[in-house]
Amino acid sequence: MSNFQFGAHALQASQVFFQTRLSFAFVNRKPVVPGHVLVSPRRVAPRFCDLTAEEVSDLFLTSQRVARVVEKEYNGTSLTVSVQDGPDAGQSVPHVHVHILPRKAGDFKRNDDIYTELEGHDKTPSTDVFRSIDDMAAESTRLEGLFIGDS
Numbered sequence: 001m002s003n004f005q006f007g008a009h010a011l012q013a014s015q016v017f018f019q020t021r022l023s024f025a026f027v028n029r030k031p032v033v034p035g036h037v038l039v040s041p042r043r044v045a046p047r048f049c050d051l052t053a054e055e056v057s058d059l060f061l062t063s064q065r066v067a068r069v070v071e072k073e074y075n076g077t078s079l080t081v082s083v084q085d086g087p088d089a090g091q092s093v094p095h096v097h098v099h100i101l102p103r104k105a106g107d108f109k110r111n112d113d114i115y116t117e118l119e120g121h122d123k124t125p126s127t128d129v130f131r132s133i134d135d136m137a138a139e140s141t142r143l144e145g146l147f148i149g150d151s
């Protein structure tokens with residue numbers, strides 16, 4: 001069993017580029033924009049309100065640290081930070097996760113189109129549209145190196 005469980009998905013350890021005792025950050029198999037990454041609590045908890053105060057605090061402090069790094073690395077000028085909490089809000093993996101997406105001027109025709117993309121990007125039944133393990137590992141290794149001395 002993977003040390004990094006994301007809902008029913010056993011992640012490759014090589015996808016994970018940053019971790020704390022309670023949270024971990026990993027690269028997306030189908031990013032909506034370059035640098036679209038995810039941050040989750042270590043414990044498989046489906047909903048935001050399932051988290052303890054300590055988990056919430058750690059999840060958001062970790063998300064803030066990750067956001068700072070990916071915005072800079074991907075030459076973003078803004079960020080979309082999003083939680084789809086529950087199936088009726090578009091959550092497809094029942095394990096709390098924060099989407100972090102670097103943004104720049106004109107990246108979408110209409111700014112909020114990113115939410116339409118987020119809703120549909122991972123709903124395809126075919127697996128051949130997902131990034132390779134090697135591709136994800138390469139990005140993850142690059143990001144991992146950016147956390148040394150970042151805070």
Ligand code: AMP
Pocket residue numbers: 006009011015027028029030031038084090091092093094118121122
């Ligand atoms: P949501 O639709 O808000 O639940 O988002 C789920 C996110 O998890 C999407 O961005 C997916 O592309 C991503 N995802 C699902 N499975 C994996 C996986 N095994 N590795 C990396 N990202 C994943």
